[in-house]
Amino acid sequence: MARKTKLAILSVVFLMATVGLVSTAVSSAVPLAGYQEYGPLTEDMVTDEMIATGGGMFNSGSCQRCHMQGGQGGGRGPALTDDQWLHSEGDLEGIRSTIVSGVAEDEFKGGDHPYPMYAMGGMELDEDGLNALAAYVWSLSRDES
Numbered sequence: 001m002a003r004k005t006k007l008a009i010l011s012v013v014f015l016m017a018t019v020g021l022v023s024t025a026v027s028s029a030v031p032l033a034g035y036q037e038y039g040p041l042t043e044d045m046v047t048d049e050m051i052a053t054g055g056g057m058f059n060s061g062s063c064q065r066c067h068m069q070g071g072q073g074g075g076r077g078p079a080l081t082d083d084q085w086l087h088s089e090g091d092l093e094g095i096r097s098t099i100v101s102g103v104a105e106d107e108f109k110g111g112d113h114p115y116p117m118y119a120m121g122g123m124e125l126d127e128d129g130l131n132a133l134a135a136y137v138w139s140l141s142r143d144e145s
């Protein structure tokens with residue numbers, strides 16, 4: 001009887017270990033939460049329409065709550081209008097990846113802010129929306145005027 005119980009316990013432990021191993025293998029193959037494979041985003045893909053769409057999303061969506069209208073910056077989020085980039089090279093894909101991941105408190109590079117930047121700025125963004133937003137932010141420091 002005791003031997004049987006021992007065996008039963010052993011096989012449960014074995015089963016759990018196997019499941020654990022398999023799920024570790026599976027989860028390391030699955031991208032991190034919030035991360036998706038996006039297609040390329042290059043300067044020749046950017047249109048005025050995209051920038052206008054992105055601007056609408058930025059200035060009516062969550063982004064302006066921290067980065068203020070036009071991305072001029074404030075206490076809750078840095079200016080996005082200058083050519084000083086804290087989290088990327090300021091290229092389209094770099095900006096896009098910051099938007100996708102957000103910025104955790106322990107990653108702040110521009111001093112203190114009261115809140116972290118949530119992944120996607122807390123917005124629901126599909127690839128087109130994300131690309132439009134990235135194009136808008138990118139355009140802010142490239143104003144020809």
Ligand code: HEC
Nearest residue numbers: 063066077085086087088103108109110113115117120121
């Ligand atoms: C809750 C506040 C908050 C919201 C909402 C928010 N951000 Fe941010 N954002 C931050 C903070 C804080 C940082 C990092 C500042 C630092 O490192 O000191 C940041 C950084 C960035 C950067 C990197 C700037 C650099 O210099 O590299 C980009 C780009 C950006 N945000 C775009 C956006 C966009 C687009 C949205 C809307 C989808 C958005 N943010 C929404 C607070 C916010």
